[in-house]
Amino acid sequence: MRITDFAVLFILLFFPFGVIYDLRIQDQREVQRLEMKYTSALHTAVQDAGAVLSQNERQEREAGYGSDKFFRVDKEEALNTFLRTLFLNIGIEGDMVAQRALLDYIPAIVILDYDGYYTFTLETYRDEKGEAASAPQWSEKKPYAYVDSAGNSVGFTLDQYVYAYDKRNHRWVEGFQKELQHQTVISLLNNPESFEQVRRSTIVHSVQKDLAYLINRHNQKAARNGVAYTFTLPLIPQEEWYNTVDDVGLMAFIQGIPVGDRFYNNYGLGGGRVVKKQAIIGGLDSDAGLKYFYRDSCPAPFKAKERFPDEKSAAAAGYFEFKCYNRFE
Numbered sequence: 001m002r003i004t005d006f007a008v009l010f011i012l013l014f015f016p017f018g019v020i021y022d023l024r025i026q027d028q029r030e031v032q033r034l035e036m037k038y039t040s041a042l043h044t045a046v047q048d049a050g051a052v053l054s055q056n057e058r059q060e061r062e063a064g065y066g067s068d069k070f071f072r073v074d075k076e077e078a079l080n081t082f083l084r085t086l087f088l089n090i091g092i093e094g095d096m097v098a099q100r101a102l103l104d105y106i107p108a109i110v111i112l113d114y115d116g117y118y119t120f121t122l123e124t125y126r127d128e129k130g131e132a133a134s135a136p137q138w139s140e141k142k143p144y145a146y147v148d149s150a151g152n153s154v155g156f157t158l159d160q161y162v163y164a165y166d167k168r169n170h171r172w173v174e175g176f177q178k179e180l181q182h183q184t185v186i187s188l189l190n191n192p193e194s195f196e197q198v199r200r201s202t203i204v205h206s207v208q209k210d211l212a213y214l215i216n217r218h219n220q221k222a223a224r225n226g227v228a229y230t231f232t233l234p235l236i237p238q239e240e241w242y243n244t245v246d247d248v249g250l251m252a253f254i255q256g257i258p259v260g261d262r263f264y265n266n267y268g269l270g271g272g273r274v275v276k277k278q279a280i281i282g283g284l285d286s287d288a289g290l291k292y293f294y295r296d297s298c299p300a301p302f303k304a305k306e307r308f309p310d311e312k313s314a315a316a317a318g319y320f321e322f323k324c325y326n327r328f329e
Contacts, residue, residue: 103122111248142206294322
């Protein structure tokens with residue numbers, strides 16, 4: 001057999017493997033692209049939502065003199081901002097069907113307020129015809145509540161202010177822990193170190209326990225909607241949980257979105273009082289057909305298309321850096 005025959009035979013044997021390998025590489029690149037797109041969209045959405053949590057219409061709802069963490073959060077505006085940014089950056093801004101489908105992959109949204117938290121998840125109710133229906137709804141505010149072995153109850157906040165019930169003396173007291181120290185028989189209020197540890201763990205465990213229940217319930221409803229995925233509470237580092245309960249904020253979970261041969265799962269945390277860097281804007285140069293990213297403060301002559309949490313995310317989405325100072329400074 002001539003050498004050319006061996007060459008032809010080699011090509012016939014190994015060419016299909018090469019094609020399959022190339023297709024797998026392309027699939028992996030597409031999966032990575034989609035995952036980066038979803039991650040950027042989620043993180044930008046929670047940051048935008050967190051930024052509006054402390055924007056209040058009335059002066060009396062601004063942070064008080066007693067506590068710089070006391071805010072009456074605007075949960076509806078935060079939710080609308082979160083969903084608007086998320087839909088925009090995923091590319092389904094005007095697609096109501098796709099938006100409703102995406103909500104099936106969001107088992108819960110949590111807003112941490114100063115003295116309690118709200119959850120936003122799928123709820124079942126009776127419509128005007130008396131038929132069973134379901135739609136995402138807000139819960140009532142749930143307190144950061146703790147009960148000690150003596151039956152005393154303490155309602156924590158995001159700082160040291162408390163609302164406590166002294167069971168022995170049958171009275172309610174409230175104030176900062178240092179003000180109430182040695183003023184009651186509630187031992188927790190008389191130990192600053194234990195107080196801070198219990199306060200943080202109570203807030204975290206309250207939210208974790210509620211989320212586990214809501215996500216488990218979401219599994220049952222998602223199955224009825226044809227979502228073939230088991231939702232679980234993600235493993236969030238304890239340090240990240242403790243950092244989260246320092247200020248008002250928003251937590252959002254996305255799970256089970258099919259991406260190639262796997263599922264996309266992630267969560268985002270956005271604080272309402274954290275000083276954030278300027279947003280990164282992705283814009284289009286319509287004349288050249290090129291995409292550029294730049295900071296929100298830069299008066300770039302491009303049509304804004306997307307928002308990103310940082311330069312790396314914008315570059316990964318195919319945007320080039322626009323040097324604002326070259327043109328305007």
